[in-house]
Amino acid sequence: EKTVITREELEALVTQKDAIEAEITALIDVLNSPGNPGLRGGLIDAEGFPIGDVGKIIEIREVRSRLARRQNDHIQIMAKIEEGLCAFYSANKPQKEKKTEEEATTAPTEKSKKILTPPNDVPFAKVNSVMPGSPAEDSGLEAGDIIYGFGTVNHQNHRNLAAIPGVVQEGVMVTVLIRRGEKESQISLVPKKWNGRGLLGCHILPYSN
Secondary structure, three states: OOOOOOHHHHHHHHHHHHHHHHHHHHHHHHHOOOOOOOOOOOOEOOOOOEOOOHHHHHHHHHHHHHHHHHHHHHHHHHHHHHHHHHHHHHHOOOHHHHHHHHHOOOOOOHHHOOOOOOOOOOOOEEEEEEOOOOHHHHHOOOOOOEEEEEOOEOOOOOOOOOOHHHHOOOOOOEEEEEEEOOEEEEEEEOOOOOOOOOOOOEEEEEOOO
16 A cells, blocks of 8 residues: 655655755765765775875765765665655546546556656757667667666766766666656666676766757
8 A cells, every 4th residue: 555645755755865965966076076086996096006195085085985874865865756646646636537447447557657757858869879788688678779867967967978987886776867759768777896897887978959
């Protein structure tokens, strides 16, 4: 049995999501700021020795750890929002619509499920190619898929796709929202090492009509 959820509770979940996304962006900016090693750069100097600033090492490790936790929090809050939207819609359908559905003899199709909602309702990238045996192929991504959301990245903050590497971490699932033809889909992509280059195994380009 689905839990009844109010509009106010849904709005609170969206507010939490927005706060998590803002913090993730801020943490990524810290790691990518001048003098810092970025998301996956080594904590070593130009000669390959550990950097001498112990405080800096501790700070970077703490920020990276915090980022991983908040990315996991974002996955969980998105799942709660999706579940809440379904429950809210089900509980607040007009009586006539409920009766019509009960009398219908055909099962509901995937078209009835709206996935591409703001801010993930505007395309910003396209999958140009997917390598055989790659994590991208394993997830179900295909060449030609139009991307509307990649983790916390959307059309408002992708910075010409520069933000995508910031949400890619080995072993941390990324939710990818796509359209393939007329079908909307939510794909769970787990970046990981494989026989090819990188952690994804796909080539993504900016979207253009």
